[in-house]
Amino acid sequence: MxxxxxxxxxxxxxxxxxxxxxxxxxxxxxxxxxxxxxxxxxxxxxxxxxxxxxxxxxxxxxxxxxxxxxxxxxxxxxxxxxxxxxxxxxxxxxxxxxxxxxxxxxxxxxxxxxxxxxxxxxxxxxxxxxxxxxxxxxxxxxxxxxxxxxxxxxxxxxxxxxxDKTSIKKITLPSGQGYRLVDIDDIIHIEADSNYSVFHLTNLEKIAVSKILKEYEEILPENRFVRIHKSSIVNLKFVKEYNSKNGLQVVLNNGETITVSRRRASDFFDKIKSYTNIQGEN
Missing domain, CATH: 3.40.50.2300 (Response regulator)
Structure with a gap:
């Protein structure tokens, strides 16, 4: 059977x-x-x-x-x-x-x-x-x-x-005593905080969710979201620049700077290159 x-x-x-x-x-x-x-x-x-x-x-x-x-x-x-x-x-x-x-x-x-x-x-x-x-x-x-x-x-x-089967458009997040439906285009980055994941949104709001970062790494579209550190996932849409002044770092549109770990650097370069090429074609 x-x-x-x-x-x-x-x-x-x-x-x-x-x-x-x-x-x-x-x-x-x-x-x-x-x-x-x-x-x-x-x-x-x-x-x-x-x-x-x-x-x-x-x-x-x-x-x-x-x-x-x-x-x-x-x-x-x-x-x-x-x-x-x-x-x-x-x-x-x-x-x-x-x-x-x-x-x-x-x-x-x-x-x-x-x-x-x-x-x-x-x-x-x-x-x-x-x-x-x-x-x-x-x-x-x-x-x-x-x-x-x-x-x-x-x-x-x-x-x-x-x-649709092309990409997740929205994600449901428990927030306080209710639930928030968040458009993934509004997620700048997600950071790990112990067993919580903290979502940083374009409206400057932060939403803490009692799930580990890996769960969201598996859910969110991998061509848009990349884990650059054990504690960070970034939305490539909001990457303003990246540099190697103090090790490899990513600067986001909201002004935050996040370190890219050495073991994740290669994946980051591949994803940012692919994302940039796709945006250039559109």
Whole structure:
């Protein structure tokens, strides 16, 4: 049997609270693969007592019928399905005010888009503890019912990125008690601060995110963003100059100067040369 890799990813959530404190959530599972449907149903039944599976659908069409018949809080939604993909269900999910957890086989680009537009994901075979944690977070988010516009916008961004498959356009960043949708053209550079990544934006704002720099190195377009130091990623669009006065350094348009480590110098030169050539052709 051909093995597949899948991802579950939760669109928006907040800090954990005990799941037993909340009412039961009505959920539906939407997946064209029988094994995926039955295994997820079993895991939910055995481990997530606050989730009631109100229906199981093999297609988007069947899922629409379920949404019209039941008040649904949570949707476990496959993306790659015959006839219609999971994104075709998004308008109905939004109208129902349902939180969506996607399940999808992925390629490398899809994974980047997922990470850019979502805040959590689980790799199949699903780890029970991770599933329980994701449900906890979904319950908390549903209870708070915050950032509805951001959630919808993030869904649209993800759909657009996956359909385009050329470059990530926006990235979702947790910020305080909410979430920020940031255009990658507005990111000057990102610096590591312990286990945080600090985004420096064109409006002089700084956003600290509790994820390590490597995660964003993998997400952002490599022809535009280059890691020049273990603590720094720069957007080539904002490189004003580079020099070797005190070792190799990059000067950005905002006046900041960042050192390029010796082991990353060759990659930086290759990327800046390629980027400059592309800009010259445009």
């Amino acid at each position: 051909r093995s597949k890799k899948y991802f579950l990813f939760l669109l928006f959530f907040d800090k954990l609270s005990p799941i037993k404190n909340y009412a039961v959530l009505n959920a539906i599972i939407v997946d064209d693969e029988e094994f995926a449907r039955s295994s997820l149903y079993f895991l939910l039944q055995e481990n997530c007592e606050n989730v009631h599976v109100a229906g199981i659908a093999k297609s988007v069409s069947e899922a629409r019928n379920l949404l019209s018949q039941h008040a649904i809080d949570l949707i476990f939604l496959d993306i790659a399905m015959p006839s219609e993909n999971g994104f075709e269900l998004i308008p109905q999910a939004q109208n129902a005010n349902a939180t969506v957890i996607f399940t999808t086989a992925y390629d490398q680009y899809a994974l980047k888009a997922i990470k850019a537009n979502a805040l959590d994901y689980l790799l199949k075979p699903i780890d029970i503890d991770e599933l329980k944690e994701a449900v906890h977070k979904a319950v908390k988010y549903i209870k708070l019912n915050k950032a509805e516009n951001n959630r919808n916008e993030s869904l649209k961004n993800l759909a657009n990125d996956l359909n």
